Amino acid sequence: MTLELSDDDLLRYSRQILLPQIDIAGQLRLQQSAVLIVGLGGLGSPVALYLAAAGVGRLHLADFDRVDLSNLQRQIVHDASSLGQLKVQSAAQRLRLINPQLDLRLHEAALDADSLGAAVAAVDLVLDCSDNFSTREAVNAACVAAGKPLVSGAAIRLEGQLSVFDPRRADSPCYHCLYGHGGEAGLTCSEAGVVGPLVGLVGSLQALEALKLLAGFGEPLVGRLLLVDALTTRFRELRVKRDPACSVCGGKHAE
Numbered sequence: 001m002t003l004e005l006s007d008d009d010l011l012r013y014s015r016q017i018l019l020p021q022i023d024i025a026g027q028l029r030l031q032q033s034a035v036l037i038v039g040l041g042g043l044g045s046p047v048a049l050y051l052a053a054a055g056v057g058r059l060h061l062a063d064f065d066r067v068d069l070s071n072l073q074r075q076i077v078h079d080a081s082s083l084g085q086l087k088v089q090s091a092a093q094r095l096r097l098i099n100p101q102l103d104l105r106l107h108e109a110a111l112d113a114d115s116l117g118a119a120v121a122a123v124d125l126v127l128d129c130s131d132n133f134s135t136r137e138a139v140n141a142a143c144v145a146a147g148k149p150l151v152s153g154a155a156i157r158l159e160g161q162l163s164v165f166d167p168r169r170a171d172s173p174c175y176h177c178l179y180g181h182g183g184e185a186g187l188t189c190s191e192a193g194v195v196g197p198l199v200g201l202v203g204s205l206q207a208l209e210a211l212k213l214l215a216g217f218g219e220p221l222v223g224r225l226l227l228v229d230a231l232t233t234r235f236r237e238l239r240v241k242r243d244p245a246c247s248v249c250g251g252k253h254a255e
Contacts, residue, residue, distance in 0.1 A: 036060040064109055140176055144248050163175075163221050164220045174249040
């Protein structure tokens with residue numbers, strides 16, 4: 001892995017490097033980082049675009065679905081020429097145009113317990129951009145087992161939410177602490193609908209939280225759940241505590 005920035009890198013990322021919270025040291029940390037994005041839909045699109053543009057060195061893209069016409073209203077990493085393509089292939093083409101230096105690893109099949117565990121173990125951070133409860137639960141369990149931070153986002157109808165779960169911290173809850181075995185109705189965007197800019201907003205916030213964790217600046221959303229009401233353009237924050245009796249993370253830290 002490169003331990004210095006080239007002249008082209010210094011120019012490409014100059015606006016980030018100007019920030020004292022990031023500087024050259026933070027940019028190098030981004031360049032040396034590996035991230036897994038689970039889902040290349042409405043949330044995963046802005047996540048992938050912003051992390052690629054920001055200079056995260058290696059992106060693992062996981063999605064077994066193909067691009068459909070109904071996706072194009074919100075899944076901005078894809079376009080009309082991508083119809084019928086695997087989403088990971090479509091996204092990879094777009095991301096390479098934005099940043100040819102990217103190291104992309106594509107997971108085109110559904111991740112089972114073994115492959116998900118291996119994919120999580122191979123990265124520094126995971127972003128859950130999926131659209132169903134069972135996948136979120138599986139990703140959370142894999143992150144807890146591997147000790148990897150998880151940036152989790154969701155959006156449906158006109159409501160979104162975002163939180164960060166970091167098993168490296170003794171005070172951090174996990175996704176299961178918050179939602180248990182069935183905290184969601186199970187509806188997807190195809191059933192309930194969603195407005196495009198809302199998933200763009202939540203996905204952009206997920207990308208921001210990822211950059212903060214990877215580069216080491218700011219205060220991540222650990223122990224906090226951010227709720228977005230797109231109808232009134234209001235944000236609300238709830239405190240979330242770790243459940244010592246949680247069946248997923250309860251035994252990870254001594255009380």
